Amino acid sequence: MAIIDGLNKVFESKIRLGIMSVLVANGSADFATLKSLLELTDGNLASHTRNLEEVGYIRCEKKFIGRKPNTTYVITEEGREAFAAHIAALERFLKECRS
Amino acid sequence: MEEKDVKQTLDDIREMMSKSSRFQAISGWSIIVIGLYAAVASLMAAAVIGVGDWLPCCENLQCFAVMNTPERIRIVVFCAIGMFALSLLTVFVFAIVKSKRNNLRFVFDKRMYQMLIDFFIPLLAGGLLSMALVMQGHYGLTSSIMLLFYGLALVNCSHYTYPILRYLGYAELILGIIDCFTMSHALLFWFIGFSVIHIVFGIAYVLMFERRK
Numbered sequence: 001m002a003i004i005d006g007l008n009k010v011f012e013s014k015i016r017l018g019i020m021s022v023l024v025a026n027g028s029a030d031f032a033t034l035k036s037l038l039e040l041t042d043g044n045l046a047s048h049t050r051n052l053e054e055v056g057y058i059r060c061e062k063k064f065i066g067r068k069p070n071t072t073y074v075i076t077e078e079g080r081e082a083f084a085a086h087i088a089a090l091e092r093f094l095k096e097c098r099s
Numbered sequence: 100m101e102e103k104d105v106k107q108t109l110d111d112i113r114e115m116m117s118k119s120s121r122f123q124a125i126s127g128w129s130i131i132v133i134g135l136y137a138a139v140a141s142l143m144a145a146a147v148i149g150v151g152d153w154l155p156c157c158e159n160l161q162c163f164a165v166m167n168t169p170e171r172i173r174i175v176v177f178c179a180i181g182m183f184a185l186s187l188l189t190v191f192v193f194a195i196v197k198s199k200r201n202n203l204r205f206v207f208d209k210r211m212y213q214m215l216i217d218f219f220i221p222l223l224a225g226g227l228l229s230m231a232l233v234m235q236g237h238y239g240l241t242s243s244i245m246l247l248f249y250g251l252a253l254v255n256c257s258h259y260t261y262p263i264l265r266y267l268g269y270a271e272l273i274l275g276i277i278d279c280f281t282m283s284h285a286l287l288f289w290f291i292g293f294s295v296i297h298i299v300f301g302i303a304y305v306l307m308f309e310r311r312k
Binding site for chain 2: 014017021025026029033037038090091093094
């Protein structure tokens with residue numbers, strides 16, 4: 001694999017990149033929405049969101065709607081910047097390939 | 100190979116971003132059901148106005164005389180308003196059920212609010228215009244105005260949901276334009292636009308988006 005400058009290790013996983021894509025587009029999304037959009041199991045999604053939380057790219061908000069617990073993920077400013085930098089690196093790489 | 104991978108990744112991201120920001124709660128079954136309501140409503144209207152409008156031999160004076168009776172027109176207008184309210188309610192109930200079944204929350208978020216506003220601006224303008232025309236006794240263009248403004252409303256709000264909704268809007272617009280230039284048969288056009296097209300589109304929608312799972 002060729003080395004591309006400026007790529008973010010956190011986004012090497014397709015699933016984490018998918019979660020970030022949804023959150024960048026919508027600002028926030030709840031657990032069930034993410035699960036159905038990315039077609040993941042509960043455990044799989046939870047482990048990836050935990051990764052993203054640990055690096056501070058997303059924030060988790062837990063509350064109750066009636067009696068049901070609801071988990072919503074919100075993108076942080078840091079996460080937005082990291083995502084933008086990652087995309088920029090990918091696009092830079094494509095441009096270099098063409099020239 | 101590398102270049103291909105990167106391109107694919109960027110495409111995936113783009114697709115996920117647009118897919119996730121679409122309003123996916125509208126159920127195809129509700130579109131079919133409102134088509135059926137419209138079928139019932141046009142049959143009722145046909146019974147009230149007289150079936151003359153369905154047949155090509157309508158150009159006799161008697162038919163127009165019956166058309167212009169204020170009470171009958173009032174019945175038809177109430178019929179149309181009732182059907183519209185019932186349709187709206189149906190779309191919402193089906194959307195809530197669909198969200199529940201997909202384990203999603205049905206909330207009035209900013210996107211839905213914006214979608215409703217974009218849908219209702221053309222629709223309300225058209226509704227008021229056709230109401231004014233009926234009140235002033237110009238019945239001729241009512242059905243084409245309803246079709247045209249409904250088509251515009253659909254096209255206007257389609258980018259918040261599945262883009263295919265735009266084609267339903269185009270179909271209504273084309274039908275409305277044909278209706279403008281055709282004398283009489285208003286009820287027939289209304290029936291095709293609000294019943295036949297809805298049912299056909301609803302079936303296509305169900306087959307495309309709701310058959311899996």
